[in-house]
Amino acid sequence: MRDRDHFDVIIIGGSYAGLSAGMSLGRALRNVLIIDSGKPCNLQTPHSHNFITQDGKTPKEISTLAKQQVGKYDTVRFYNGLATAGTKTASGFQITTDTKNIFTAKKLIFATGIKDIMPDIAGFAACWGISVIHCPYCHGYEVKHEKTGILANGNVAFHYAQLIRNWTNDLTIFTNGKSTLTQEETEKIRKHHIEIVEKEISSINHQNGYMEEIIFADQSTFGLKAIYSRPSFEQHCGIPEQLGCELNEQGLIKVDMFQRTTVEGVFACGDNASPLRAVANAVSAGNIAGSMVNNGMTEQAFK
Missing domain, CATH: 3.50.50.60 (FAD/NAD(P)-binding domain)
Known part of the structure; x- marks a missing residue:
């Protein structure tokens, strides 16, 4: 494992929640990898609303600007691909992608969203x-x-x-x-x-x-x-369950008020962990997740 393949935090999912978490961590000087496959669930939505300062923008406009701003923090790296597997290691976690690239990190944040299951109605x-x-x-x-x-x-x-x-x-x-x-x-x-x-x-x-x-x-x-x-849905990514993260009765990843899952060192934010499916809510949850991950790491380093 090369040093450049090891990070403080890996964020899986680079849409609104993931980018928001990445900004918090980049500003905290953390070495971060954001893995994203570029397929957000609101891809065909023409306009996003009820998000102050961004009302009426297309989802793509918002995420493009967000990625540009997060990319200005030189400790944040982006990887275009799909995370397919995750395992616990002695020092944290290992993530494998669809092209067999392997990355490790001390902490994980899942901002992977959900996959809507369309009913059998043409159109x-x-x-x-x-x-x-x-x-x-x-x-x-x-x-x-x-x-x-x-x-x-x-x-x-x-x-x-x-x-x-x-x-x-x-x-x-x-x-x-x-x-x-x-x-x-x-x-x-x-x-x-x-x-x-x-x-x-x-x-x-x-x-x-x-x-x-x-x-x-x-x-x-x-x-x-x-x-x-409100169509039925499933988790877009199965890695949290692979790692032992519990889901609630709705099928969402169970998190506390600080976006912590039931697995130590693993956080989740955005649509995969909240019934409030809105860009503003995803940004807020990502901000909390990034801040709480950094907060925990500073406390551990200060012992």
Whole structure:
């Protein structure tokens, strides 16, 4: 192992959380490697919102500027590739990439995000992040007062109905099959003049990701400007579990308020460890993770 392949910290994932952690550590004079494969989950989202000073910028604009700023710290290095395996060593951790490069570090930060699992609805993936959206704080203002749908069932549909009604009164719930809403939830929803449609959806008709209507299995249609949905997901990277990091009931990496996982020396931040999927939240979590990693290392060195 060459000295230049050993680092104080390896950050896996070089999007908003990872770059934020890298900035904290670069400013703390730590030797850092950021490994990133260049495939963020919001790649096709046209604009990012609700992030002060960056409102309306494209995700690519924000991450490009962030990488330029982090790159000014000469103790931070970037590696374009995919981390595929991780092991615990006597002095820290070893990370192997898809091209068989091996790097070691005293500490690890996973900012690897999650992988959305698209439902079997033609056009859904093409509209995801554009007109099929998940967060009203990120995208709701742009479709305020528009004809809007909720693609969800049960408690998720009820929560969305409560929330999205703040942005539009022209709201319809699509359960994509038999409703699992309770009678009490159903009564409350109908009290607010929100229709519940139980037909199965076969496809979304759209133009370049901007939806025009949904098409049901019976070939009937329903015109919409946007639809909220929360698809299932899985961890984008399996290395934290390889190392023994616990996941919570939602399938997110379990962390404490300082972004520490259940494995000593391993931290996680961003979408892989938080249900709050927003750029601003990822940046905040990365900042905390980087600061806490450095804080722990200074305490260990001061014994």
